[in-house]
Amino acid sequence: MNAKQAAGYRAAELVRDGMIVGLGTGSTAYYAIEKIGQRVAEGLQIRAIATSNASEELAESYGIPLVPASEIHRLDLAIDGADEVDPGMALIKGGGGALLREKLVAMHSDRFIVIADSGKMVSQLGQFKLPIEVVPFSYEWTLGQLQRRYDVDFEMRTRDGELYVTDNGNYIVDAAFGKIESPAQLSHELKMITGVVDHGLFVDIADMVIVGYDDGATEVIEKKG
Numbered sequence: 625m626n627a628k629q630a631a632g633y634r635a636a637e638l639v640r641d642g643m644i645v646g647l648g649t650g651s652t653a654y655y656a657i658e659k660i661g662q663r664v665a666e667g668l669q670i671r672a673i674a675t676s677n678a679s680e681e682l683a684e685s686y687g688i689p690l691v692p693a694s695e696i697h698r699l700d701l702a703i704d705g706a707d708e709v710d711p712g713m714a715l716i717k718g719g720g721g722a723l724l725r726e727k728l729v730a731m732h733s734d735r736f737i738v739i740a741d742s743g744k745m746v747s748q749l750g751q752f753k754l755p756i757e758v759v760p761f762s763y764e765w766t767l768g769q770l771q772r773r774y775d776v777d778f779e780m781r782t783r784d785g786e787l788y789v790t791d792n793g794n795y796i797v798d799a800a801f802g803k804i805e806s807p808a809q810l811s812h813e814l815k816m817i818t819g820v821v822d823h824g825l826f827v828d829i830a831d832m833v834i835v836g837y838d839d840g841a842t843e844v845i846e847k848k849g
């Protein structure tokens with residue numbers, strides 16, 4: 625068992641009958657979905673909301689019943705990966721481009737559980753480029769606003785030579801902050817920029833982090849207070 629699988633499987637054990645469960649996106653969330661799928665095949669009764677088209681397809685392939693977000697007010701639990709996790713459980717997410725739905729699902733869940741291999745644990749956020757989702761209309765203006773405000777490199781995300789388009793039809797700007805001194809302040813500032821839909825800083829949202837190690841061990845870190 626590898627580190628991502630260990631974390632994903634451990635989180636999947638927290639799912640109980642009757643729950644509405646948020647399914648994350650990425651290679652770590654893959655394992656959580658796989659394990660939840662196995663448990664559904666054994667009789668676990670849940671309904672789920674996926675945070676991306678890819679996770680929706682994966683959940684369907686495992687026979688996990690999905691429910692439209694519009695029919696649900698609140699989720700019991702959401703399980704998702706992260707690109708970086710700091711000691712205060714602030715996160716950078718969105719490496720896989722699903723940050724907007726991931727944040728919506730996390731914020732409407734009673735418990736948000738992050739699953740991460742130990743390499744994701746950092747003393748300060750920012751080495752991983754921060755994904756910022758922007759609307760396509762006049763995205764150059766939004767990019768210009770970001771560039772004037774922050775003296776860091778910004779790069780439009782591409783795929784196969786074209787601008788990368790999220791599941792929500794938006795673009796992503798990746799920002800090389802290097803070190804983020806105050807994730808909460810930056811989070812607030814970025815949300816104030818017209819044209820920015822959302823960004824990959826998740827501050828004060830995670831309730832628990834399950835860290836997976838290469839030997840298959842896991843460590844559970846719970847939110848303080």
Ligand SMILES: O=C(CO)[C@H](O)[C@H](O)COP(=O)(O)O
Pocket residue numbers: 648649650651652653704705706707716717718719720721722723726
């Ligand atoms: O935020 C995400 C996708 O938008 C992922 O959770 C994050 O990129 C971690 O991915 P992985 O588990 O593949 O390392």
